[in-house]
Amino acid sequence: xKLTAKLALIQLRENRRRSVLTLLGIVLSVAMITAxxxxxxxxxxxxxxxxxxxxxxxxxxxxxxxxxxxILGSNKAFESHYTETDEEGVLTLFCRLAKPTAEATEQxxxxxxxxxxxxxxGIYMNRELMMMEGYLPDTYTGMxxxxxxxxxxxxxxxxxxxxxxxxxxxxxxxxxxxxILKSVGATSKQIRSTVINEGWLLAIAGIPVxxxxxLGVEAIGCVIANYCLAPLNTFGGIxxxxxxxxxWWVIVFAALLAFVTIFLSAYLPxxxxxxxxxxxxxxxxxxxxxxxxxxxxAGAVRKIFGVEGELAQKSMKxxxxxxxxxxxxxxxxxxxxxxxxxxxxSVKVSVNMIYPNIEATAMAQISASTSTDMExxxxxxVKLTDAATARTLTEKFRQFDPTSSxxxxxxxxxxxxxxxxxxxxxxxxxxxxLTKDDDLAVDDYIITFxxxxxxxxxxESVCKQAGVQTGENILLxxxxxxxxxxxxxxxxxxxxxxxxxxxxxxDDNSVFTETVPIGGQLTxxxxxLLLLTSPYSVCVVTPNKSxxxxxxxxxxxxxxxxxxxxxxxLKNTLKVEQTGLYSYNxxxxxxxxxxxxxxxxxxxxxxxxxxxxxxxxxxxxxxSTISTNIRLRKREFAVLESMGMTEKGIKRMxxxxxxxxxxxxxxxxxxxxxxxxYFIYNRITxxxxxxxxxxxxxxxxxxxxxxxxxxxxxxxxAMRVSKGNIIEGIRQSE
Amino acid sequence: xxxxxxxxxxxxxxxxxxxxxALDNVTFGVEKGEFVAVVGASGSGKSTLLHLLGGVDxxxxxxxxxxxxxxxxxxESQLAIxxxxxxxxxxxxxxxxPSLTVAENIMLPRLxxxxxxxxxxxxxxxxxxxxxxxKNHLPNQLSGGQQQRVSVGRALINDPAVILADEPTGNxxxxxxxxVIELLKAxxxxxxQTLLIITHDEKIALQADRIITxxxxxxxxxxxxxxxxxxxx
Numbered sequence: 001x002k003l004t005a006k007l008a009l010i011q012l013r014e015n016r017r018r019s020v021l022t023l024l025g026i027v028l029s030v031a032m033i034t035a036x037x038x039x040x041x042x043x044x045x046x047x048x049x050x051x052x053x054x055x056x057x058x059x060x061x062x063x064x065x066x067x068x069x070x071i072l073g074s075n076k077a078f079e080s081h082y083t084e085t086d087e088e089g090v091l092t093l094f095c096r097l098a099k100p101t102a103e104a105t106e107q108x109x110x111x112x113x114x115x116x117x118x119x120x121x122g123i124y125m126n127r128e129l130m131m132m133e134g135y136l137p138d139t140y141t142g143m144x145x146x147x148x149x150x151x152x153x154x155x156x157x158x159x160x161x162x163x164x165x166x167x168x169x170x171x172x173x174x175x176x177x178x179x180i181l182k183s184v185g186a187t188s189k190q191i192r193s194t195v196i197n198e199g200w201l202l203a204i205a206g207i208p209v210x211x212x213x214x215l216g217v218e219a220i221g222c223v224i225a226n227y228c229l230a231p232l233n234t235f236g237g238i239x240x241x242x243x244x245x246x247x248w249w250v251i252v253f254a255a256l257l258a259f260v261t262i263f264l265s266a267y268l269p270x271x272x273x274x275x276x277x278x279x280x281x282x283x284x285x286x287x288x289x290x291x292x293x294x295x296x297x298a299g300a301v302r303k304i305f306g307v308e309g310e311l312a313q314k315s316m317k318x319x320x321x322x323x324x325x326x327x328x329x330x331x332x333x334x335x336x337x338x339x340x341x342x343x344x345x346s347v348k349v350s351v352n353m354i355y356p357n358i359e360a361t362a363m364a365q366i367s368a369s370t371s372t373d374m375e376x377x378x379x380x381x382v383k384l385t386d387a388a389t390a391r392t393l394t395e396k397f398r399q400f401d402p403t404s405s406x407x408x409x410x411x412x413x414x415x416x417x418x419x420x421x422x423x424x425x426x427x428x429x430x431x432x433x434l435t436k437d438d439d440l441a442v443d444d445y446i447i448t449f450x451x452x453x454x455x456x457x458x459x460e461s462v463c464k465q466a467g468v469q470t471g472e473n474i475l476l477x478x479x480x481x482x483x484x485x486x487x488x489x490x491x492x493x494x495x496x497x498x499x500x501x502x503x504x505x506x507d508d509n510s511v512f513t514e515t516v517p518i519g520g521q522l523t524x525x526x527x528x529l530l531l532l533t534s535p536y537s538v539c540v541v542t543p544n545k546s547x548x549x550x551x552x553x554x555x556x557x558x559x560x561x562x563x564x565x566x567x568x569x570l571k572n573t574l575k576v577e578q579t580g581l582y583s584y585n586x587x588x589x590x591x592x593x594x595x596x597x598x599x600x601x602x603x604x605x606x607x608x609x610x611x612x613x614x615x616x617x618x619x620x621x622x623x624s625t626i627s628t629n630i631r632l633r634k635r636e637f638a639v640l641e642s643m644g645m646t647e648k649g650i651k652r653m654x655x656x657x658x659x660x661x662x663x664x665x666x667x668x669x670x671x672x673x674x675x676x677x678y679f680i681y682n683r684i685t686x687x688x689x690x691x692x693x694x695x696x697x698x699x700x701x702x703x704x705x706x707x708x709x710x711x712x713x714x715x716x717x718a719m720r721v722s723k724g725n726i727i728e729g730i731r732q733s734e
Numbered sequence: 735x736x737x738x739x740x741x742x743x744x745x746x747x748x749x750x751x752x753x754x755x756a757l758d759n760v761t762f763g764v765e766k767g768e769f770v771a772v773v774g775a776s777g778s779g780k781s782t783l784l785h786l787l788g789g790v791d792x793x794x795x796x797x798x799x800x801x802x803x804x805x806x807x808x809x810e811s812q813l814a815i816x817x818x819x820x821x822x823x824x825x826x827x828x829x830x831x832p833s834l835t836v837a838e839n840i841m842l843p844r845l846x847x848x849x850x851x852x853x854x855x856x857x858x859x860x861x862x863x864x865x866x867x868x869k870n871h872l873p874n875q876l877s878g879g880q881q882q883r884v885s886v887g888r889a890l891i892n893d894p895a896v897i898l899a900d901e902p903t904g905n906x907x908x909x910x911x912x913x914v915i916e917l918l919k920a921x922x923x924x925x926x927q928t929l930l931i932i933t934h935d936e937k938i939a940l941q942a943d944r945i946i947t948x949x950x951x952x953x954x955x956x957x958x959x960x961x962x963x964x965x966x967x
Binding site: 306307310311314315317635636639640641642643644645646647648649 | 788790810811814815816817818819821823825829830831832833834842843845846847848888
């Protein structure tokens with residue numbers, strides 16, 4: 001073995017504790033990189049499997065004749081093909097292109113033209129698969145890139161900090177040793193080589209272990225993910241399953257990154273150490289270069305924490321760099337934790353927002369089909385659901401489970417739409433609110449009008465609440481909207497409305513107006529009705545009217561069974577020959593929410609796992625920084641002791657240092673983390689409106705964890721300092 | 735009464751075959767205001783003696799009385815408090831706290847004692863050690879001689895019963911050595927400060943009132959070089 005390598009090995013063995021901590025840092029950062037990227041690879045694999053499961057093709061010819069399908073299918077431009085015939089007898093040919101391009105549709109059309117197939121049917125491409133296979137720009141990944149980039153930077157940052165800090169401290173601590181080596185004739189190159197060899201040895205030991213740990217974490221992650229995804233699979237019949245993947249590029253990337261980090265972390269301090277003149281290194285005068293201004297402290301510190309507190313603060317300022325690493329590691333854990341939890345919370349809230357406060361486990365709905373003209377305007381509603389049919393359906397739904405509660409909400413927004421003049425109905429303030437952002441706003445601002453039809457029991461309760469007799473029309477005067485950037489409930493309509501002029505269109509496109517008498521108003525809506533109102537329309541509850549759409553919100557124990565039953569009931573009641581006139585469906589809300597919650601949980605688990613690793617890295621860093629610092633300052637402590645500082649005083653001083661570290665991390669972490677989570681909240685609420693709730697629980701949790709970490713390091717440091725006596729401490733560096 | 739009284743003080747390192755008697759049944763006394771030099775070859779036990787007098791080590795047997803108090807009857811905390819009030823230690827390698835300024839380093843023993851910073855006292859000491867214009871400098875901005883003067887100042891701040899200096903000039907050039915010794919002598923005269931110096935330097939030893947010579951852990955010589963000021967013989 002070369003001398004420098006031998007010196008390195010001796011050094012590692014001598015400082016076993018620090019070597020272990022550095023090794024732990026390397027293992028953790030390699031593991032984190034491997035796990036995160038491995039998990040991403042597995043997730044991508046799962047999505048790919050899902051897309052392939054829906055059809056392994058690039059392009060499809062829909063409505064092709066069997067003969068043409070055969071001609072095209074055997075074309076050499078296609079790698080593979082298969083056909084499918086749907087219920088209506090339409091034949092579709094699915095093909096995988098041998099050489100796909102981004103313009104696969106044109107490609108397919110040309111192939112058909114070249115093969116002299118005249119009617120190749122409707123050609124469409126499988127965008128998802130094309131994206132996954134990299135032939136189209138990947139919009140899915142595109143969305144994830146910023147998130148991935150942030151995680152990536154954090155991982156790299158954390159690992160570079162922990163590893164480089166360890167080496168910097170190692171080189172600094174040994175300045176004197178380097179000086180002695182130099183004075184007996186070692187060249188700068190040999191000194192660099194010693195430190196770098198130390199790096200190699202640690203890399204060889206740490207990287208493979210890190211990769212194994214990372215793959216282990218990934219495997220566990222996959223099991224947990226599958227557990228969370230299970231409700232999604234039972235719900236939609238989608239078979240999404242994470243299978244453990246360990247692609248070579250992940251391993252190579254993790255190893256390479258760790259190598260580069262270790263090398264640079266070892267090289268830079270070694271170069272610095274090698275530059276210090278021998279005699280300065282021996283005297284130890286080269287290491288501390290301070291300016292008085294840098295270590296100035298506020299007078300209040302001494303008053304509150306005593307001279308120990310002041311000393312603690314000064315020594316922290318002295319070795320600012322090592323502490324900065326710790327503070328960064330800890331505070332980024334806090335930031336991530338807050339961002340992660342608020343992200344998860346937002347997902348959960350938005351899931352629940354779909355049916356806020358509504359106790360429904362299943363739903364069924366019908367909407368009338370519409371036909372549109374060339375410009376896309378609705379010209380005719382083909383079929384309305386009359387009140388009698390709706391009532392029959394409600395009864396039939398109830399038959400599934402007599403204990404279930406069912407609420408029917410129907411809407412009639414007219415052929416095309418009913419409109420009213422906003423000025424006549426809205427209060428001046430809400431009229432201004434409505435029109436202020438609209439350049440085209442004119443005096444006769446028009447908004448849509450909807451009749452709301454409810455089941456009898458619900459209608460009666462609404463009448464009672466509004467204080468009107470059954471049979472009257474009730475104006476729903478409450479909406480949920482963002483006012484001055486805040487989500488709020490308010491009543492847009494005036495309170496003295498007796499009748500509303502409504503304009504509509506007949507089947508032949510002629511215009512008619514009708515006057516809708518208003519019997520009363522409802523300014524506090526039950527949650528189901530709040531779903532129907534919006535600031536851009538006026539809703540009036542009316543008894544017995546046919547509907548353009550109906551939905552039933554059902555609270556039933558066996559939601560899956562109900563969804564199936566309702567689907568069949570709708571099909572039978574609306575008659576097969578009429579189904580083209582309606583679109584209808586029934587769904588299991590409970591399962592859907594479970595699936596979405598599963599997804600939210602998955603995000604949370606991923607975030608927590610990531611944070612746990614980062615915190616572990618932070619902790620390793622804190623311990624290694626503090627313990628090395630204490631070793632370096634052994635003489636200083638001994639001097640303080642010889643001047644009459646008690647052991648308790650010294651321990652207190654070290655505790656203050658940990659405390660300052662923790663408090664500073666907490667400060668940066670909380671401020672930045674809360675700002676980031678509020679930013680995320682704002683972005684999300686551009687789409688969904690829900691109030692900002694201060695994340696008390698995560699903040700308290702972060703505070704507790706940071707103090708726990710601080711406490712552990714305090715104990716650890718105090719343990720280290722109580723060994724050895726004063727004379728040895730003072731003599732150590734003489 | 736002697737300010738410092740040592741009775742049958744012994745210190746043994748190691749056990750059995752490797753046993754080394756660093757100090758062997760040493761007895762002597764020092765009067766208040768006396769300037770004593772302890773000389774001896776390397777390994778003679780003089781540093782061990784100084785550490786035992788300063789209360790930073792514990793003897794194998796024997797006792798040390800400072801101002802009539804038996805210091806090794808105290809527990810660790812009491813001993814720490816004793817040190818900060820009654821002993822001023824000066825080391826060969828200054829041992830200043832690198833993150834504290836000159837003024838803060840000097841004031842440290844006083845602050846450790848939970849007392850208020852005494853501005854007048856600090857100014858007086860800074861003047862004595864000749865560092866008034868450098869009170870806000872950090873140790874690494876000072877020369878070796880200046881650093882040692884800071885540590886003398888630090889030893890003086892609490893008006894200790896005794897100042898113990900372990901080779902205070904061992905790391906200094908002759909000019910700086912002279913300055914530090916002059917400073918110590920001046921404080922000895924001006925404040926009637928008891929002073930015990932360990933040294934190799936014969937010239938320094940000859941400036942003391944009394945020279946104690948140690949060899950193999952025993953006192954082999956104890957001579958009064960010149961009559962003590964104010965006492966007069």
